[in-house]
Every structure is written in structure tokens, then in C-alpha cells.
Amino acid sequence: MEIILCVTGSVAAIEAVKLARELGRQGAEVKCFMSEDACRIIHPYAMEFATGSKPVLELTGEIEHVKYAGADLILVAPATANIIGKLAYRLADNPISSLLLTASGMGTPIVMVPSMHEAMYAAAAENIMRLKEEGVIFIEPRMDEGKAKFPDIDTIVLEAMRQTSSQRLQGKRVLVSLGGTYEPIDPVRGITNRSSGKMGLAIARRAYIEGADVTVVAGTVSVEIPPQLRSFRAETAEEMAERVRELVADHDVFISAAAVADFKPVYTERKISSSEEFSVELRPNPKVIGIAREINPEAFIVGFKAEYDVDNEALVESARKQIRESGVDMVVANDVSVEGFGSDRNRAIIVSDMVTELPLMEKEELASIIIDEVIRKVGDSLDQLL
Structure with missing residues (x-):
């Protein structure tokens, strides 16, 4: 160019x-x-x-x-x-x-x-x-x-x-969730994870480069969201679920790259004393992808599945389980023991109607591959409708 x-x-x-x-x-x-x-x-x-x-x-x-x-x-x-x-x-x-x-x-x-x-x-x-x-x-x-x-x-x-791009997603509206969530235990403590938001942001940027109108729902992140991307904050899993509930109906594609906590602790109004023993009771959080599919049956939905220290066969089976249970169209699975949260690189397996195993690469490069696959899949869906 x-x-x-x-x-x-x-x-x-x-x-x-x-x-x-x-x-x-x-x-x-x-x-x-x-x-x-x-x-x-x-x-x-x-x-x-x-x-x-x-x-x-x-x-x-x-x-x-x-x-x-x-x-x-x-x-x-x-x-x-x-x-x-x-x-x-x-x-x-x-x-x-x-x-x-x-x-x-x-x-x-x-x-x-x-x-x-x-x-x-x-x-x-x-x-x-x-x-x-x-x-x-x-x-x-x-x-x-x-x-x-x-x-x-x-x-x-x-x-x-x-x-200067070919803008293959021009006219499409893409919603991306990214980052981690914070689940409070008491007024000063909470449970979170090490997700930085880098992968989700790389995907959102690539979708924007390809001409999409991009909206971001950001949890706890260590990255700056470009002003060209419409962004909303969501600290807890419930807040993220609510934001997605409000937004997903108006979007053609939802990419759920956020590391949303599966469980939340029962909240204690007072600060727990550090001198006493205590236990934490966990309760399940809402499933963001399930909510998205229920509200927008026509959207193309991409899920992310993170596992720890498993082989590729287990990763693929975990991704397929998510497809069966949540009705997503594509899953990006990765083993965070290879490159942990916050890294600039990732090694992933893309699972849809086919399985694509990818080598370790920069997250920007992986984002391009993911968006290319989304474009291909969305294009195939339009061809079937025509």
C-alpha cells in the first residue's frame, strides 16, 4: 500500500x-x-x-x-x-x-x-x-x-x-468481549484472573481494519482501547452478561474472547478479618455465550476455550463440547500453560466444521487468521441464503 x-x-x-x-x-x-x-x-x-x-x-x-x-x-x-x-x-x-x-x-x-x-x-x-x-x-x-x-x-x-484495506467486513457489526472479570468477596478482596485483554483487542482491531463497525465490552484489562472502537466496561461476569444482553441483538458477529469467571463468591458486606479463618462459597455465573445465542439466533458466534496443560486431543474435544452445549459456530481453543495470560503470543486450535492447529505466533497474527476464518464463514452463510 x-x-x-x-x-x-x-x-x-x-x-x-x-x-x-x-x-x-x-x-x-x-x-x-x-x-x-x-x-x-x-x-x-x-x-x-x-x-x-x-x-x-x-x-x-x-x-x-x-x-x-x-x-x-x-x-x-x-x-x-x-x-x-x-x-x-x-x-x-x-x-x-x-x-x-x-x-x-x-x-x-x-x-x-x-x-x-x-x-x-x-x-x-x-x-x-x-x-x-x-x-x-x-x-x-x-x-x-x-x-x-x-x-x-x-x-x-x-x-x-x-x-487501505479491502474492508471485507464493511457493513458488518462486530461485538467483541475481552479481558478478565473481577468477582468481589468483600469490600476489599476479590477473585480475578490474569487475562490482559490483548487477544480480544487484537481481534477487535483486525475486525475494524477489515471495515467492521466494532463494539467492545472490556472487563479487567491492561490495554488501551482505541477511540475508534465503541467501548463499554464490565467488571463482573454478571455485568458483562448484562452488557452483552443489551448489545448482541444489534450485531452480526459476536466474538467472546473475554476470560469470564465461571463462579462468583457469596459476597460479604463487611471486610473479613485477616486474623480469622474463613471459607468462600462459590456459585455459578451466567453463561455469556448462551445468553448471546438465545437473544440473537442469527449471529455468527465465536467462543474461546482455555485449558491448562492438556494435549491437542483434549483441547479439540473441549471446544467441540462448547459448540454442542452453547451453539457457537466456532471455538478458538488454547492451552494457557504454553503461553500464559498477558503474553504477546498464543498457540491455538480453531474448531468449527474442521480443525485447524496453529503454531505459536504473535497475537496480532492469530487475530488476522481468526478474522479471516470469520469472514469466510460469514460469506459461506450468505451464499447459502442466496
């Missing part, structure tokens, strides 16, 4: 080098355009280092604004009020504004990342709204210290990947 990164004269231009490098790591071929003001903040050599090619600083006989206007994506990061206004009013008086006007006429996707003082951002609201109505994508800035600041680079890269 070819991405044209336009760097304008905001102090946030200092982040452009890291942004270009991360886009390159994701497989993008990045070409940079820089405004005169941007060159006063960072040297063009820095962007040449980050992209591997000299940035465009002026238009020449190569008519760069036409040559690069048909790229897969035009990314303006940072975007000043000045450049936003120029595109809104169809002005072309420098290489970047000329590129944007040409790209707009060609239908090339444009993503802008505003970065400026809060008062300027408020004043630019009318121009931003106008461009949004024309199809320009805006990534919301972080509002802090009276400034509209550059968002996390991961947030920008996520949007760039979505806009």
Missing part, C-alpha cells in the same frame, strides 16, 4: 518521524510532502530517513501533486487549521494543498489528524464538518492543556490500515 504522509506546520510535526516509521513497519510504502512551516520544525532529512525517499518540498516538472494523488491514502498528520481551511474552500497554493485538491477530485481517501490550539480547533469546526460531509476522515485529537493534541500513533496507524 502507498501512503502519502503530509506534514504541516504544527509543533506535532515532531511526531511525524515515528508515525512514518510505524507505517513502514505495517508494510506501507510512505512518501512525504512537507510544508515550509513543517521544515522549520523538523528537518527534511529526518523524514527522508523515516521514509527512505526525499520529501516533496515543491512542485516540479514531475507534477508531484498529480503523480501521487492516486495513492492508496493521503494522510495529513498533523493537520493545521490552515490546511483544513484550504481544502474546504478548494485552495491550491502549495504542494500539499495542490495534492489534496487533486486527490479529492480523484476520490482518493483522505485522513486528517488535527493538531492546534483549542480555540483554533473550535474555529475550524465548520470547515471540519464540511469536509466530513464530503467523505474526509478526521481522527479526533486529545484535548489537553488547552490544545488539540496529536493522538497516539497507534490510533492513527489503525485508521490508516482500515482505509
Whole structure:
């Protein structure tokens, strides 16, 4: 994929080098355009280092604004009020504004990342709204210290990947549960697990990249949820079940990646003294997947099954049992003794109408395989209906 990164004269231009490098790591071929003001903040050599090619600083006989206007994506990061206004009013008086006007006429996707003082951002609201109505994508800035600041680079890269993907899930609504749950024993103690939410978030991100409208129900997690994903919090298993109950009817796919506690302790209103012996009575929690299937019989549902120190045959049988008992369409089974909760890697077996054993891999790679399988299965279901 070819991405044209336009760097304008905001102090946030200092982040452009890291942004270009991360886009390159994701497989993008990045070409940079820089405004005169941007060159006063960072040297063009820095962007040449980050992209591997000299940035465009002026238009020449190569008519760069036409040559690069048909790229897969035009990314303006940072975007000043000045450049936003120029595109809104169809002005072309420098290489970047000329590129944007040409790209707009060609239908090339444009993503802008505003970065400026809060008062300027408020004043630019009318121009931003106008461009949004024309199809320009805006990534919301972080509002802090009276400034509209550059968002996390991961947030920008996520949007760039979505806009340059084939968007095979466009028009689909995907609900993902992730993280662990916390079941209180008394006001200060509780039972939980070590789930970080990394696997579920990787799946949610991949579904978003593929064009889906993604909603996340997050339990206890150690990850940041990107602002592009609509998110809800759920601390206990009952809260997670209630959130899924409220949301699942409006979704085409539900991926239950959360490590939901099977049992909850009987709650004690007073703090249990540490100097006395006590026992904990456990009671079963609601089955989130069962609730989802009951409410939305038509949804494609993916379950996760975690076991500890078992062989592949036992993992597959455990997954098939979940399919029989819960009516899910696909189960991702894994042995957490291989790579425990919180790891960046996973080894899984995908069980549906067939069994796919996968090697140990990064969770992002596994998420891509899972979403590819979901896309294939959902596509097969549509073909059968037709």
C-alpha cells in the first residue's frame, strides 16, 4: 500500500518521524510532502530517513501533486487549521494543498489528524464538518492543556490500515468481549484472573481494519482501547452478561474472547478479618455465550476455550463440547500453560466444521487468521441464503 504522509506546520510535526516509521513497519510504502512551516520544525532529512525517499518540498516538472494523488491514502498528520481551511474552500497554493485538491477530485481517501490550539480547533469546526460531509476522515485529537493534541500513533496507524484495506467486513457489526472479570468477596478482596485483554483487542482491531463497525465490552484489562472502537466496561461476569444482553441483538458477529469467571463468591458486606479463618462459597455465573445465542439466533458466534496443560486431543474435544452445549459456530481453543495470560503470543486450535492447529505466533497474527476464518464463514452463510 502507498501512503502519502503530509506534514504541516504544527509543533506535532515532531511526531511525524515515528508515525512514518510505524507505517513502514505495517508494510506501507510512505512518501512525504512537507510544508515550509513543517521544515522549520523538523528537518527534511529526518523524514527522508523515516521514509527512505526525499520529501516533496515543491512542485516540479514531475507534477508531484498529480503523480501521487492516486495513492492508496493521503494522510495529513498533523493537520493545521490552515490546511483544513484550504481544502474546504478548494485552495491550491502549495504542494500539499495542490495534492489534496487533486486527490479529492480523484476520490482518493483522505485522513486528517488535527493538531492546534483549542480555540483554533473550535474555529475550524465548520470547515471540519464540511469536509466530513464530503467523505474526509478526521481522527479526533486529545484535548489537553488547552490544545488539540496529536493522538497516539497507534490510533492513527489503525485508521490508516482500515482505509487501505479491502474492508471485507464493511457493513458488518462486530461485538467483541475481552479481558478478565473481577468477582468481589468483600469490600476489599476479590477473585480475578490474569487475562490482559490483548487477544480480544487484537481481534477487535483486525475486525475494524477489515471495515467492521466494532463494539467492545472490556472487563479487567491492561490495554488501551482505541477511540475508534465503541467501548463499554464490565467488571463482573454478571455485568458483562448484562452488557452483552443489551448489545448482541444489534450485531452480526459476536466474538467472546473475554476470560469470564465461571463462579462468583457469596459476597460479604463487611471486610473479613485477616486474623480469622474463613471459607468462600462459590456459585455459578451466567453463561455469556448462551445468553448471546438465545437473544440473537442469527449471529455468527465465536467462543474461546482455555485449558491448562492438556494435549491437542483434549483441547479439540473441549471446544467441540462448547459448540454442542452453547451453539457457537466456532471455538478458538488454547492451552494457557504454553503461553500464559498477558503474553504477546498464543498457540491455538480453531474448531468449527474442521480443525485447524496453529503454531505459536504473535497475537496480532492469530487475530488476522481468526478474522479471516470469520469472514469466510460469514460469506459461506450468505451464499447459502442466496
